[in-house]
Amino acid sequence: MNDLPAAGGCAHLECTRCGATYPAETLQRLSPCCERPLYPRYDLEAIGKRLRREDLAGRSADLWRYAELLPVRDPAHAVRLGEGWTPLVDTPRLADALGVAQCWVKDEGQNPTASFKARGLCLAVSRAVELGVRSVALPSAGNAGSATAAYAAAAGIEAHIVVPRDTPFPILEEMRALGADVELLDGLITDCGARVAVGAREHGWFDLSTLKEPYRVEGKKTMGYEVAEQLGWTLPDVIVYPTGGGTGLVGMWKAFDEMERLGWIGSARPRMISVQAAGCAPIVRAWERGDEHAEPWEGAHTYASGLRVPRAVGDFLILDAIRASGGAAVAVDDDEMKRWTPVVGRLTGIFAAPEGAATAAAIAPLLRTGVVKPTDSVVLFNTGSGLKYVGQA
Numbered sequence: 001m002n003d004l005p006a007a008g009g010c011a012h013l014e015c016t017r018c019g020a021t022y023p024a025e026t027l028q029r030l031s032p033c034c035e036r037p038l039y040p041r042y043d044l045e046a047i048g049k050r051l052r053r054e055d056l057a058g059r060s061a062d063l064w065r066y067a068e069l070l071p072v073r074d075p076a077h078a079v080r081l082g083e084g085w086t087p088l089v090d091t092p093r094l095a096d097a098l099g100v101a102q103c104w105v106k107d108e109g110q111n112p113t114a115s116f117k118a119r120g121l122c123l124a125v126s127r128a129v130e131l132g133v134r135s136v137a138l139p140s141a142g143n144a145g146s147a148t149a150a151y152a153a154a155a156g157i158e159a160h161i162v163v164p165r166d167t168p169f170p171i172l173e174e175m176r177a178l179g180a181d182v183e184l185l186d187g188l189i190t191d192c193g194a195r196v197a198v199g200a201r202e203h204g205w206f207d208l209s210t211l212k213e214p215y216r217v218e219g220k221k222t223m224g225y226e227v228a229e230q231l232g233w234t235l236p237d238v239i240v241y242p243t244g245g246g247t248g249l250v251g252m253w254k255a256f257d258e259m260e261r262l263g264w265i266g267s268a269r270p271r272m273i274s275v276q277a278a279g280c281a282p283i284v285r286a287w288e289r290g291d292e293h294a295e296p297w298e299g300a301h302t303y304a305s306g307l308r309v310p311r312a313v314g315d316f317l318i319l320d321a322i323r324a325s326g327g328a329a330v331a332v333d334d335d336e337m338k339r340w341t342p343v344v345g346r347l348t349g350i351f352a353a354p355e356g357a358a359t360a361a362a363i364a365p366l367l368r369t370g371v372v373k374p375t376d377s378v379v380l381f382n383t384g385s386g387l388k389y390v391g392q393a
């Protein structure tokens with residue numbers, strides 16, 4: 001992978017609430033106007049004129065194949081470990097078992113550090129380095145922490161990860177082996193967030209919490225580009241996404257919009273399905289009530305740690321995408337995830353994370369309510385490898 005990606009860079013950042021714009025060449029976090037996520041915006045008309053979708057064909061087998069649509073300006077700042085361009089596995093026997101016409105599994109467990117957190121943190125770290133950051137910090141209960149540790153190590157900068165004391169031992173060991181400064185706290189991820197905020201003030205750590213800086217979403221949006229490219233520039237009828245902070249779901253929604261403006265796809269969209277754990281389902285509750293925002297979930301519990309997110313900063317963006325696409329939000333309990341893990345494994349050859357198994361478990365209730373039809377083509381997101389959860393269920 002010594003083939004450098006193309007030069008990229010966005011035109012400006014835009015508040016997802018009110019549309020106010022901010023320069024992209026200084027470090028930004030939430031929008032100063034509304035305290036909401038900022039989205040990078042590109043000059044898509046100009047990019048569309050010089051980049052055709054066919055031009056991508058011979059490019060590197062990682063997410064940097066979409067470099068013109070990514071915020072990193074200087075290709076030398078791209079921190080690369082082989083992230084993205086994961087296989088979209090056609091799984092006909094799983095399709096039969098689920099009762100749908102066609103099913104693919106996007107196997108994100110094949111990313112560096114064995115989860116799709118690599119995509120977002122690759123971009124966040126690369127861009128932070130480009131803007132002069134030398135130490136990053138993150139509150140995490142798992143996969144985001146190891147991905148941060150890996151990209152910080154690859155970039156040669158410091159990573160401070162604050163985790164609850166009960167974080168699974170293999171993940172602690174992974175983060176330490178990747179050179180991160182790991183701090184254990186008695187408390188929840190929210191307490192870890194408060195500790196990171198103090199470290200940011202006292203030591204100048206740059207906080208990479210999801211959607212609180214503008215670039216993780218850009219890494220996650222590449223899943224949308226990949227699904228389209230891997231399906232020959234078509235999209236499936238349905239995308240099923242296990243949702244914590246929802247960065248991947250809103251990222252793919254952003255990617256579809258960008259691809260349409262580039263002239264790469266038409267206006268048809270998949271129905272976007274958000275799957276959460278029954279023990280922590282703030283988006284499902286808000287979707288059922290028709291609310292614009294999701295109330296924080298009290299007493300969150302599930303062994304699918306990626307779904308243990310009681311409050312999502314981008315809740316309104318997730319709910320917008322689900323509604324605009326004619327999708328739905330469904331909750332699946334831990335027993336169903338455990339039941340589906342070996343079914344997915346036996347029928348596909350993929351050892352799924354509980355979050356991935358949850359997407360398969362969600363199909364039966366979706367067929368019952370008619371949101372998914374037996375004639376549909378479906379993409380399930382297996383967001384991580386089952387190996388990271390061994391011994392936890």
Ligand SMILES: *Cc1c(COP(=O)(O)O)cnc(C)c1O
Pocket residue numbers: 115116117143144210242243244245246247248249305306307353355356383384
């Ligand atoms: C973080 C995580 C999720 C949730 O991702 P979001 O984009 O924050 O919704 C799902 N699965 C796994 C394995 C994760 O690590």
